[in-house]
Each structure stands twice: as structure tokens, then as C-alpha cells.
Amino acid sequence: MGGGSAVRQYxxxxxxxxxxxxxxxxxxxxxxxxxRSFGEYEVHETGSNEYKLIKAGVAIGVFSxxxxxxxxxxxxxxxxxxxxxxxxxxxEIATFEKAVLFGLISSDGSNAYHQKINxxxxxxxxxxxxxxxxxxxxxxxFDESSMKIYGLTPHHYERKDGLITAAIYSxxxxxxxSDYDVKMGAYEFRVPxxxxxxxxxxxxxxxxxxxxxSACIVRRKRLQIRFYSKCKEGLEGLRQILMDxxxxxxxxxxxxxxxxxxxxxxxxxxxxxxxxDEIGSFKPEHIEAFREYRRLRGEEAERx
Amino acid sequence: MRxxxxxxxxxxxxxxxxxxxxxxxxxxxxxxxxxxxxxxxVDGRYENILFExxxxxxxxxxxxxFVNSLFDAALAKADKIYxxxxxxxxxxxxxxxxxxxxxxxxxxxxxxxxxxxxQKFKEHPEVxxxxxxxxxxxxxxxxxxxxxxxxxxxxxxxMRARNSxxxxxxxxxxxxxxxxxxxxxxxxxxxxxxxxNTEELTILDLDVGEQEVFLWLDYPTTK
Numbered sequence: 001m002g003g004g005s006a007v008r009q010y011x012x013x014x015x016x017x018x019x020x021x022x023x024x025x026x027x028x029x030x031x032x033x034x035x036r037s038f039g040e041y042e043v044h045e046t047g048s049n050e051y052k053l054i055k056a057g058v059a060i061g062v063f064s065x066x067x068x069x070x071x072x073x074x075x076x077x078x079x080x081x082x083x084x085x086x087x088x089x090x091x092e093i094a095t096f097e098k099a100v101l102f103g104l105i106s107s108d109g110s111n112a113y114h115q116k117i118n119x120x121x122x123x124x125x126x127x128x129x130x131x132x133x134x135x136x137x138x139x140x141x142f143d144e145s146s147m148k149i150y151g152l153t154p155h156h157y158e159r160k161d162g163l164i165t166a167a168i169y170s171x172x173x174x175x176x177x178s179d180y181d182v183k184m185g186a187y188e189f190r191v192p193x194x195x196x197x198x199x200x201x202x203x204x205x206x207x208x209x210x211x212x213x214s215a216c217i218v219r220r221k222r223l224q225i226r227f228y229s230k231c232k233e234g235l236e237g238l239r240q241i242l243m244d245x246x247x248x249x250x251x252x253x254x255x256x257x258x259x260x261x262x263x264x265x266x267x268x269x270x271x272x273x274x275x276x277d278e279i280g281s282f283k284p285e286h287i288e289a290f291r292e293y294r295r296l297r298g299e300e301a302e303r304x
Numbered sequence: 305m306r307x308x309x310x311x312x313x314x315x316x317x318x319x320x321x322x323x324x325x326x327x328x329x330x331x332x333x334x335x336x337x338x339x340x341x342x343x344x345x346v347d348g349r350y351e352n353i354l355f356e357x358x359x360x361x362x363x364x365x366x367x368x369x370f371v372n373s374l375f376d377a378a379l380a381k382a383d384k385i386y387x388x389x390x391x392x393x394x395x396x397x398x399x400x401x402x403x404x405x406x407x408x409x410x411x412x413x414x415x416x417x418x419x420x421x422x423q424k425f426k427e428h429p430e431v432x433x434x435x436x437x438x439x440x441x442x443x444x445x446x447x448x449x450x451x452x453x454x455x456x457x458x459x460x461x462x463m464r465a466r467n468s469x470x471x472x473x474x475x476x477x478x479x480x481x482x483x484x485x486x487x488x489x490x491x492x493x494x495x496x497x498x499x500x501n502t503e504e505l506t507i508l509d510l511d512v513g514e515q516e517v518f519l520w521l522d523y524p525t526t527k
Binding site: 108109110112130132134159161163186187211212214216218219221222224226228230250251252253254255257260262264266268269270285300303 | 315316317318320345347349351352354356376379380383384386387389442444464466468469472508509510511513514516518520522523525
């Protein structure tokens, strides 16, 4: 995955400049303070507050920061990604912000390029990553994520009806997001499950739900939680990560009118509270519906 | 009598300013004198309501401005507009769509349907034991409402909305109708209709409260 020279790929992934040409001499330079093993990988914490990632005796990465957990170690990479080292091996996973951004773009965003011919007859390619919403809070969330992950402030275009387009014009951002296939076409999205850990799955779902989810009080008493999309495969991916988190989403339903099909699935009523507590939403209308549902449940409990 | 051609001319993620232009460009290119009517549909979602607005015309020239207004009306209360589609027909397709019942008729059909469904599902093996403690059964069936509008510019305007609760469905239909009148696309509502099916519906979800059992009903997933 990824393009460019080996050194550039290494820089991008590990943020640490050129790789060591051999890891064997590293072990002689300085005695490690602590060593932890995860399957075929070892992590050495050195006296100079550095962490060396070693595979088969060869240092494959040096990091100045790490988050050590019981079952894994996380190293910060560039562009909102982390390197997770565990017994299962090594993989790149999304930070909370990046997983939210993936979710937002999968639901209400786009990641595309357009070829144009300018007045001089020259071909020119515009790369853009956009997020569309009438909800200023979601636009601000997209802006904050963009700033934190890429250091870029999106441009805004607002229509008179309130629809706001937040756009990032960057080839780098386009290719970064393309690497994870989060939005392949106008209607197609894919859940990057292999790049999401437990918290990442929650964050992705929260981002997606804020765009293409609904939380409504039905008959003034019950909460209905649904995910919508035109992309059935994408919805199946969402159902799968909900199941990974211990939910039991219903099968995907469809609303078919001639050749236009829209799909949706529901979260069972018995799991609405779990959804509110563990996933939630950034969308103010959803948050209001959750608050109302908690109030109704409180009243019901008092009566009981 | 058949649909001759059709295309999606706009989708979420495309520039909203292009909606009218794309529809007009498609019609300019594809409309032939042998054709009798064309339809332009805007599909969207507001909260848990999926809706469509379709306008039918036999005069496809100069529709760009109207289509932009149609899109604005739909977007005025929508979380998403999925797509805008154009279809061409060799016959008056709008004649097949007539929804001219009164609002009270629709409410009556809806209430009767609800009673039929309560009778049908209270004996259901999953439901019956839950009602033994004296709980009431409340059914929440998937419901499709239609609304026909009169227009000076178009042969016919039809709206379709789908949700599991009548009240918000009608509220949304009336909001859209008012917008269409405000934007001078429609002149008034001609009538309504509701899908009156009870046979195909199956249990989607079930929630047990202190005094009630709530039953969400939808079409089988294979439909």
C-alpha cells in the first residue's frame, strides 16, 4: 500500500526519517531498559526514552512516543493513524479523529478528482475531499478533524437554503483517504474494518450515524435507530462492525421504487440504550432524541 | 406503452447548482417528438422518512428553473437528497398515478389497518405470552402515503413518503406541498392515498414496556 520511494513511505508511516540500515548494531549501542514481546515482534524501551520496534532481530522502527497497554503497544504515525503492535501482528489503525472523519466522509462526503482542460488547452486535475451538511456542528467537526489530521482548514460554500459544503483541495488528502477506500464513488463506501480497533469502530459508527443515521421517537414513546444508504455492501460492513461491538442489528431492508433502491437497517429496540451509551451521535437532533428517550425511560421506571 | 429511457442526472456529492442544468441538458439531448411525457424525480430522506417528489411534463423545454425550485423545496427539510432522475415515456405515464382520496379517508384506512394488524399479531407465538400480564399491543407498521398535486406548469405532481408513523408522514407531506406551492411549482393538493396491505408484513422488532408491547412491522427482507 502507498506510493513513492521506500524512504518516503517510511517517513509517512513512522514519522521518524530514514530507517536504520541494520538493526543488529542497535542492540549493542545501548542496553534496553525494558523489552516486551508480541508474537514475532519485540519492543525495546531505551534509556533515551525511545522505543525500538524489532522483528526477527532487526529494528524496523524507532519511535519517540508510545502508548503501552496490556495487550498491545500503540505508536503514533502521521495523518491520524497509529501503529498497533500486538500478538496478532502489526497493523495501522485510525485514531478517534481519523475514524470519525472516515465515518463522516462515508456518509455525507466525497473524495474525488476531476480532470479539466484550462484556457490554454492544458490538462489539469483537481483533487477534492468534501463534506456536505446543513448542520453547522457537523461542518465544524469536519473542520476540526481536517485541521487535526492534515493541518488543513476546509473552504466553505453555503447555499441560501443552508446546505454547507466544506471542501479540502489536496492531492495528499485525496490519496490518503483513497488508500482506505472509505468512499470509492458517489454512492459507494466501504467500512475500513481492518484499520479500526474497538474504539475506532465506535468512532466510525458515530461519524457515519451523524450523517446517514436517524434517531426518532415513535408514537411519542419509543426510540427508533436506523442506518440508511444506497450502498448495500457498505451497510453490511456497518452491521458487521456493530456485531463486532456486541450489537445484534436487524437484516437490511430496502425501499424500492422502480429502479431506485434505498437500503436501511434497524438497531433492535432492546439495544437502543447500549447504542446511546456506547456509540451516540454528534448530530444535535439525535442527541435531543436520546435525551427525550432517557426522560421517557425514567418516567416509565418511576411508574414501575 | 413503456418507459423509453432514463438516467440519474444528479447525486449527493455533485454540485447542487448543477441539478437544473443537468436535467435540462439530458432532456435537450434525449427528448424526441415520438415521446409523450417525461418525469423528473427527487429522492430524499428526512429523519426516518424516505420520500420522493415526481413531476410529469409533456413540455420539457425551459424546465431548468422549475427543477432548481423543486430541488430547493425538497432540500428545505431533508437530511439528504439521494438523487435526481429523469425518465422518458412514449405514453402519458402520469395517467397511471391518481391519488385523490380525502385526508379523512386515509386516516380511516390507516386506523382500520392498524386494528387488523393488532388482531393478526396478538395471536402470534412471539407476542401472545407478552400480552398475558394485561399489556396492550401497539403495532407500528411500515406505511406508504401518496399525495397528488395540481400544477399549472406540470401535467401532474406526485409525492410518496414512507415511514412507520402516520402523523410525521403527513406532517412532512404537507410541509413539502406548502413549499411546492410557495415556489410556484404546484397550485394545490388534489388528494391522498395510503398503501393498505396487511398480509405481507412481518415482525421487524419488538419492545416490551410496562403497559404496552410495541411491534414494528415491515416487509420481509427478501421483498
